Amino acid sequence: MTPSPALTRVTRGDLCAGCGACAALAPGKITMQTQAPGFLRPVQSAALSGDEERNITTACPGLGQNVIAAGRQDDPLWGPYLTMQTGHATDPSIRFAGASGGALSMILAHLVTDKVVDAVIQITAAADPVTGNQTVITTDRAGITQAAGSRYAPSAPLSDLPTQLADHPDKRFAFVGKPCDVAALRAMQERDETLKTRIPVLVSFFCAGVPSLTGAEAVLAALDTDLSTTAAFRYRGNGWPGQATATLHDGTTRTMSYHDSWGKILSKHVQHRCKICADGTGVAADIVCADAWESDADGYPLFAEQPGTSLIVARTALGAQLVQAAKIMGRIETSPFDVKTLTAIQPGQRERRRALRARLIGRRLAGKPIPQYRGLQLRKAAQQNPMMRNLKNLLGMIRRSLKA
Numbered sequence: 001m002t003p004s005p006a007l008t009r010v011t012r013g014d015l016c017a018g019c020g021a022c023a024a025l026a027p028g029k030i031t032m033q034t035q036a037p038g039f040l041r042p043v044q045s046a047a048l049s050g051d052e053e054r055n056i057t058t059a060c061p062g063l064g065q066n067v068i069a070a071g072r073q074d075d076p077l078w079g080p081y082l083t084m085q086t087g088h089a090t091d092p093s094i095r096f097a098g099a100s101g102g103a104l105s106m107i108l109a110h111l112v113t114d115k116v117v118d119a120v121i122q123i124t125a126a127a128d129p130v131t132g133n134q135t136v137i138t139t140d141r142a143g144i145t146q147a148a149g150s151r152y153a154p155s156a157p158l159s160d161l162p163t164q165l166a167d168h169p170d171k172r173f174a175f176v177g178k179p180c181d182v183a184a185l186r187a188m189q190e191r192d193e194t195l196k197t198r199i200p201v202l203v204s205f206f207c208a209g210v211p212s213l214t215g216a217e218a219v220l221a222a223l224d225t226d227l228s229t230t231a232a233f234r235y236r237g238n239g240w241p242g243q244a245t246a247t248l249h250d251g252t253t254r255t256m257s258y259h260d261s262w263g264k265i266l267s268k269h270v271q272h273r274c275k276i277c278a279d280g281t282g283v284a285a286d287i288v289c290a291d292a293w294e295s296d297a298d299g300y301p302l303f304a305e306q307p308g309t310s311l312i313v314a315r316t317a318l319g320a321q322l323v324q325a326a327k328i329m330g331r332i333e334t335s336p337f338d339v340k341t342l343t344a345i346q347p348g349q350r351e352r353r354r355a356l357r358a359r360l361i362g363r364r365l366a367g368k369p370i371p372q373y374r375g376l377q378l379r380k381a382a383q384q385n386p387m388m389r390n391l392k393n394l395l396g397m398i399r400r401s402l403k404a
C-alpha cells in the first residue's frame, strides 16, 4: 500500500489535530484510533485515490488553513467577526450544565426547536473510557443539555460524517467542533455542495488545546482514583467554571477545581499541533462561544464560582442572524462586549497568537513541516510581541524541535 503523502507529512511534523476529516474523506481506508499517549490519530489501511488525496490535502488542518475576511472587521488576534457580546442561556438547567453560560447549547436548542436544523452533530462523554469522548446526534433540548460542558480530551467529530449523513438522509444538521474540526469541515464544504446543504450551521468555541487521555488519568490519580473505580467523569460545567468531577462506582464523587485540573495538569498534556495553532478562536465557524471570565486588577482571569457567562461571537451573517433570533425568542440574554477587553480575559490565546510566527519560523529552521496558514494575520499578531519574546520563542522552538 502506498502511504498517503498528506498523512506522511502530517506525521513527520506531528501536525495532526485529530479532527477525523481524513477518515471522512476516505471511508474504509482511514480510521481514527487512539495512540499513545492517548490522542486520536488516523491509520491508513488501503491506497487512496487521487481525489481522496487531494481532498485530504485541502481539508486537513494539520497541513494548513485559509481564511478570507471578505469585508468583515478582522482583528489580528481574534479573526473576522460581525458581532461580539456576552450572554447566557435563559434556561437555568442549560446555563448550569454549560461550560460557561450555556449559550452555545442554548443556541443549539434554539436551532432544533425552531427547525433551522433537524439535529446536531456534537461531542459527549464516552462510556469507555469514561474520560474519553464520542460523537452523538442530538435532536432535542434534553440531548443537547446532556452533552453540554467542555471535555478536555481528544474528539474526532468528523470521522463518521459519511455514515451519519447516509443514516439520516432527510436531516439537516448543525455541527459543533473544535476550531480545527470546523476549519476542516468548512474546507470540505468548499468542494462539496451537498455537505454545505446538509450541514448549514457550524458552531465552535475558543480552544487552548486538546490534552491526551494520559492527562485525564493524571487528574484521576491526583484525585486518588483511576479508570477502574470511576463510573463517570466530567471535566467542567455544572457551575462556572465548575469542577472536574469523578463519580466512583460506589456513588461517591471526587472533585478538583478548574484552576488545578486544567491549569496544573491537563494543560501540560496538550498535543503538539495545538502549540502552533493559528486558530484557537474558531474563525471558520458561524458562531463561536468562549469563557467571558472577569479579570483581576492585573488583567488575569478570575476563576471564582459564579453563574456562567459565555462570550458569543457571530462570525458570519448567518451566525449574527441566528444569535439575534435566539435572543428575540428569549432563549439567550446578552449584553454588549468591548473587544478591547478580550486580550485581558484570554491571556493564553493572546500569547499563543503573538508567539506563533516566531514558533513557526523556528520549527521550519529545524527542518520540520509546518501548517500553511493564509489570511490569519500572523505577521500583525507577531508585531504585538516584544522583539526579545519573539526571539525567545523562536530559539525555544528550534531547541525543542531538534531534541524531539
Ligand SMILES: Cc1cc2nc3c(=O)[nH]c(=O)nc-3n(C[C@H](O)[C@H](O)[C@H](O)COP(=O)(O)OP(=O)(O)OC[C@H]3O[C@@H](n4cnc5c(N)ncnc54)[C@H](O)[C@@H]3O)c2cc1C
Binding pocket: 097, 098, 099, 100, 101, 102, 103, 104, 105, 106, 122, 123, 124, 133, 147, 148, 149, 150, 151, 152, 153, 154, 155, 157, 176, 177, 178, 205, 206, 207, 208, 209, 210, 211, 237, 289, 290, 291, 292, 308, 310, 311, 346, 348, 349
Ligand atoms: C479542548 C477545549 C479547549 C478550550 N479552550 C478554551 C479557551 O482557551 N478559552 C475559552 O474561553 N474557552 C475554551 N474552551 C471552551 C469553553 O470551555 C466553553 O466551551 C465555552 O466557554 C462555551 O461555553 P458554553 O457554556 O456556551 O458551552 P456549552 O453549552 O457547555 O457547550 C459546549 C459544547 O462543546 C462541545 N464539546 C465539548 N467538548 C468538546 C470536545 N472535546 N470536542 C468537540 N466538542 C466539544 C459540546 O458537545 C457542546 O456542544 C475550550 C473547550 C475545549 C473542549
Ligand code: SF4
Binding pocket: 007, 010, 015, 016, 017, 018, 019, 020, 021, 022, 023, 041, 042, 059, 060, 061, 062, 063, 184
Ligand atoms: S488533522 Fe484531521 S485531517 Fe489531518 S491527519 Fe489529523 S485527523 Fe486527519
Ligand code: SF4
Binding pocket: 017, 178, 179, 180, 181, 207, 208, 209, 210, 273, 274, 275, 277, 278, 279, 280
Ligand atoms: S488548539 Fe487548535 S489544533 Fe488544537 S484542538 Fe484546539 S483548534 Fe484544534
